[in-house]
Structure formats: C-alpha cells, structure tokens
Amino acid sequence: MKTKEQILNDYYSHGADGQPEITADGLLKAMEEYRLQTEEAAFNAGREMHDTAFKYQSFTDYRAGLNTKPNEPTEAERIKLVAESIVEQFLPDDPTTQHFAFEFKTDGKQYTAHYIRNAQGYWEYESFV
DSSP: OOOHHHHHHHHOEEOTTSOEEOOHHHHHHHHHHHHHHHHHHHHHHTOOEETTEESSSSHHHHHHHHTOOOOOOOHHHHHHHHHHHHGGGGOOSOTTOOEEEEEEEETTEEEEEEEEEOTTSOEEEEEEO
C-alpha cells in the first residue's frame, strides 16, 4: 500500500524553475487513487463472511455489488404491506368472527384484503383479490 506522499510523487512534475509542482488534474487523480486504495484497504479489513467463504471474493465484486439496485417488491408484497399498515382501522367488533375482509385503493386499483384469526386469536393476512 502506497503512502499519500508516494501517490503524490507519481503526479508531480518539475516546473521551469526546477521546483516540483502538481496540476489540478494530477491532484484530482492522486486524490482518487488514494481514495480507492483506502476504500480497498477498508474492504479487506472488514470482509464479510458468508458461511465458510467470503461474501465477496474480490474488491471488484464488492464494488459491482454496490451498484445493484434492490429488488422492487412484487404486487403481492406491496398489497400486503398496505393492508398490514391499515388493518387496525377495519378490525371487526365481534370476537367470534374468524374471517373478515376490507377494500382499499392503491396505485389506482381497488383491492380486497382477506384476514383470518389464528389459534392465538391474532389476525393474520391471508390473501388479496
């Protein structure tokens, strides 16, 4: 691993007066090289284990993993999330009720969420239509 001074020395040039100088572009390149070097060193120090192998085999794999977008939730996952967030507004008053459903609109579509009472007496999301 190079030190900051070693990296800067790679980008210095000598002016007409013989004094070392660095261009703005050279300084930016040196800063980027140092940033990548320290980022890679941090990666190596904190590599995450997955079972008995490393989750990322190389720094390049790790960088590629950073650029991936998380999976978009499916329609069923979105509907369940919405239903779970508003179900308390629709709970039936009758303690003997075992099933109930309610309607709601999201993303411009009408849905019906179905719930069932479990063995412990709590309401569980069952399905949607």
